[in-house]
Amino acid sequence: MATEMARHRYDVQAALYMLALHRLLQSRLGAAYRPATHLGGAVYLFVRGIDGPASGVCLVPTVPALLDALAAQLDETTDSPGNPPDPFAKVPA
Numbered sequence: 001m002a003t004e005m006a007r008h009r010y011d012v013q014a015a016l017y018m019l020a021l022h023r024l025l026q027s028r029l030g031a032a033y034r035p036a037t038h039l040g041g042a043v044y045l046f047v048r049g050i051d052g053p054a055s056g057v058c059l060v061p062t063v064p065a066l067l068d069a070l071a072a073q074l075d076e077t078t079d080s081p082g083n084p085p086d087p088f089a090k091v092p093a
Contacts, residue, residue: 001049001058014042014060015070022067035064 005011018039025033042060049056 001044001046001052001054001056004046005044005058005060010044010058011060014044015063015066018042018060018062019067019070019074023071035062035067 018041022035022039025035025038029038039062041062044058044060046052046056046058
């Protein structure tokens with residue numbers, strides 16, 4: 001399963017979806033948000049691998065440092081002139 005995850009770049013897909021959820025939870029929960037508590041990672045189910053040793057389940061853990069780095073990259077990009085505002089950006093109180 002690890003080979004298929006890498007070949008199809010499901011790791012990248014999981015990171016992008018976790019980043020979106022991470023940013024949404026930050027905006028909704030504010031200071032109460034704790035990634036280690038509220039964000040549990042991603043789970044991929046491979047139907048063809050259901051009879052295999054891992055029962056077709058592949059877990060992608062949350063890596064907070066990766067999420068922070070991706071968020072910083074997006075912030076640099078979205079802060080450039082001419083780009084639309086980030087829909088998940090924190091609104092000043």
